[in-house]
Amino acid sequence: MTGNMEAKLAGLRDHARDIRRNALRALHAAGSGHVGGSLSAADLLAALYFHHLRLRPHEPDWAGRDRFVLSKGHANAALAAVLAQAGFFSEDALDTFYGYESSLGMHPDIKVPGVEMSTGGLGHGLSVGIGMALGARLQGLDFRTIVMVGDGELQEGSNWEAAMSATHLGLAGLTAIVDYNKIQQSGNVGEMLDLEPLADKWRAFGWAVREIDGHDMAEVVDALDALPYDTRRPSVIVAHTVKGKGLSFAEGTYLWHSNMVTDEIYAKAMAELGESA
Amino acid sequence: MSTSNPGSTAPAWVSAAANQSRLAFGLAVTELAGRDASVVAIGADTLDLLGLRKMMERHPERVIDVGIAEQNAMGVASGLATTGMRPFVCGYAPFITARSMEQLRNDVAYARQRVVIGAAASGISLGVSGATHHALEDLAVTRSMPGMTVVVPADAHQAWHATLATDDVDGPVYIRLGGRVEEAVATPVEGPIRIGRADRLHDGNDVTVIACGVLVAPALEAARSLGKDGIGVRVLNMHTIKPLDREAVLAAAAETRGIVTAEEHYVTGGLGGAVAELLAVEHPTRMRMVAMPDENSVVGPTPKVRARYGMSAESIVAACRALVGG
Numbered sequence: 001m002t003g004n005m006e007a008k009l010a011g012l013r014d015h016a017r018d019i020r021r022n023a024l025r026a027l028h029a030a031g032s033g034h035v036g037g038s039l040s041a042a043d044l045l046a047a048l049y050f051h052h053l054r055l056r057p058h059e060p061d062w063a064g065r066d067r068f069v070l071s072k073g074h075a076n077a078a079l080a081a082v083l084a085q086a087g088f089f090s091e092d093a094l095d096t097f098y099g100y101e102s103s104l105g106m107h108p109d110i111k112v113p114g115v116e117m118s119t120g121g122l123g124h125g126l127s128v129g130i131g132m133a134l135g136a137r138l139q140g141l142d143f144r145t146i147v148m149v150g151d152g153e154l155q156e157g158s159n160w161e162a163a164m165s166a167t168h169l170g171l172a173g174l175t176a177i178v179d180y181n182k183i184q185q186s187g188n189v190g191e192m193l194d195l196e197p198l199a200d201k202w203r204a205f206g207w208a209v210r211e212i213d214g215h216d217m218a219e220v221v222d223a224l225d226a227l228p229y230d231t232r233r234p235s236v237i238v239a240h241t242v243k244g245k246g247l248s249f250a251e252g253t254y255l256w257h258s259n260m261v262t263d264e265i266y267a268k269a270m271a272e273l274g275e276s277a
Numbered sequence: 278m279s280t281s282n283p284g285s286t287a288p289a290w291v292s293a294a295a296n297q298s299r300l301a302f303g304l305a306v307t308e309l310a311g312r313d314a315s316v317v318a319i320g321a322d323t324l325d326l327l328g329l330r331k332m333m334e335r336h337p338e339r340v341i342d343v344g345i346a347e348q349n350a351m352g353v354a355s356g357l358a359t360t361g362m363r364p365f366v367c368g369y370a371p372f373i374t375a376r377s378m379e380q381l382r383n384d385v386a387y388a389r390q391r392v393v394i395g396a397a398a399s400g401i402s403l404g405v406s407g408a409t410h411h412a413l414e415d416l417a418v419t420r421s422m423p424g425m426t427v428v429v430p431a432d433a434h435q436a437w438h439a440t441l442a443t444d445d446v447d448g449p450v451y452i453r454l455g456g457r458v459e460e461a462v463a464t465p466v467e468g469p470i471r472i473g474r475a476d477r478l479h480d481g482n483d484v485t486v487i488a489c490g491v492l493v494a495p496a497l498e499a500a501r502s503l504g505k506d507g508i509g510v511r512v513l514n515m516h517t518i519k520p521l522d523r524e525a526v527l528a529a530a531a532e533t534r535g536i537v538t539a540e541e542h543y544v545t546g547g548l549g550g551a552v553a554e555l556l557a558v559e560h561p562t563r564m565r566m567v568a569m570p571d572e573n574s575v576v577g578p579t580p581k582v583r584a585r586y587g588m589s590a591e592s593i594v595a596a597c598r599a600l601v602g603g
Contacts (some may be wrong), residue, residue: 121379157348
């Protein structure tokens with residue numbers, strides 16, 4: 001690996017740590033929220049927003065921008081964090097999370113600069129992403145569309161309507177990323193309604209699949225750089241992640257899907273995550 | 278026999294629509310697609326139901342039938358709209374409202390996307406298909422969503438004009454259409470339609486019938502019948518359920534002795550409900566509602582099923598008489 005790449009990865013890891021810190025800042029301001037699924041997605045979001053996506057944060061409606069849809073909308077603390085860090089709005093806005101009439105609530109709202117679709121109801125984002133990718137193709141635009149879905153979310157049947165459709169339409173401009181943290185609200189995904197064999201399911205639906213460790217920044221960057229994996233069909237990155245990644249007390253337990261973020265928890269979290277660079 | 282031939286001067290779409298609002302909608306979308314490169318039709322195995330074959334010939338890349346997958350159809354439409362395209366979702370009323378209601382609510386209405394939904398086979402227009410295929414709650418569902426425009430054309434002519442009129446609506450629009458049955462003509466070929474403005478089709482100051490969709494023609498029939506007995510019936514074609522023409526309703530309440538609403542929809546939440554919600558607060562008025570009662574519909578030929586539940590000119594006459602005491 002070149003020195004440049006090492007420095008790049010180190011920078012992205014710093015961004016990921018800041019996403020975690022800022023997500024906790026937002027959830028602390030809120031008093032509670034979806035810690036686990038925000039932290040599992042942080043490394044993926046860092047690579048997307050600071051390496052992969054072509055965006056103009058000061059021109060959020062630029063027609064040529066890449067589209068990112070957070071279908072697992074309950075991880076909005078992480079999305080708000082990365083959008084603020086990327087410059088779509090001030091980081092101070094994170095302190096309004098869950099506030100009365102705030103544009104930053106538990107779930108993303110399209111009226112927020114940088115948010116491409118209001119999400120929260122699960123199983124919506126992939127179809128919306130198909131529409132965006134079709135819009136690019138019909139208008140001769142070269143923007144790419146990436147949809148992040150949760151694993152528990154994939155229990156919603158609408159995703160599989162979309163999965164069939166994206167292949168049938170040959171949408172190479174569409175990529176799905178599964179934040180496969182193995183835990184949903186009430187317990188383990190495998191015990192609730194098992195998705196396995198998940199990669200094979202996507203293959204059977206005609207998608208070009210790559211499986212990665214969603215916390216290994218080199219693997220994440222490599223997987224994004226290699227897109228699309230096929231020029232005639234959509235790609236999916238099955239990213240194996242850890243729910244609550246980065247906080248010892250939150251990792252791997254459904255209790256931190258959503259929980260209280262008290263002053264004490266927040267102080268503990270900041271200590272574990274380390275100072276911003 | 279007349280020697281004149283009105284068909285020779287009528288626009289081509291009139292005969293192609295064959296007095297079926299669902300076909301008029303598809304023809305109008307095709308017309309719009311010819312004018313506007315951003316117009317795209319999204320089907321759910323509904324190419325023939327919504328009359329999209331001509332558009333497929335002319336603009337094949339802009340007719341996307343996603344198959345029997347309404348949730349996907351609605352989400353795809355929303356995504357397309359975010360990129361500046363103008364999607365027209367073409368579905369079965371019972372499925373495109375109920376099955377994909379969450380996508381309609383979140384991705385289209387809440388996300389404020391400019392998506393038009395053409396919903397064919399509404400009401401009990403598919404009589405023999407039975408209650409699973411009767412859409413009698415679609416107006417309640419769609420008009421309860423903030424920002425929606427909800428239109429019920431009275432016939433094929435009005436369906437054509439309503440579809441073209443979506444050019445001027447900056448937001449989601451639900452257009453309720455009929456099934457594979459001919460609809461009575463109730464409005465002129467040339468329209469026009471003003472979304473949100475009721476049309477007064479018959480004058481009278483004793484009682485008002487506010488009707489929509491396939492109940493407009495029976496409302497006119499009832500008005501003519503009552504006129505012979507000296508009862509003056511005002512008939513409003515309330516083609517736009519939302520936003521409701523408040524002025525027309527309040528004027529009717531002030532100027533006539535009672536209001537009868539008539540629609541092919543459950544009594545819960547449809548046109549009658551919309552009128553009652555307004556009048557209960559602004560101008561309490563005696564009302565009768567000609568609509569589907571709160572029960573599951575039977576199987577049968579559409580006219581017979583409609584009549585069984587009182588969605589007919591006879592019921593409108595009886596309701597008017599009850600209000601004027603005649």
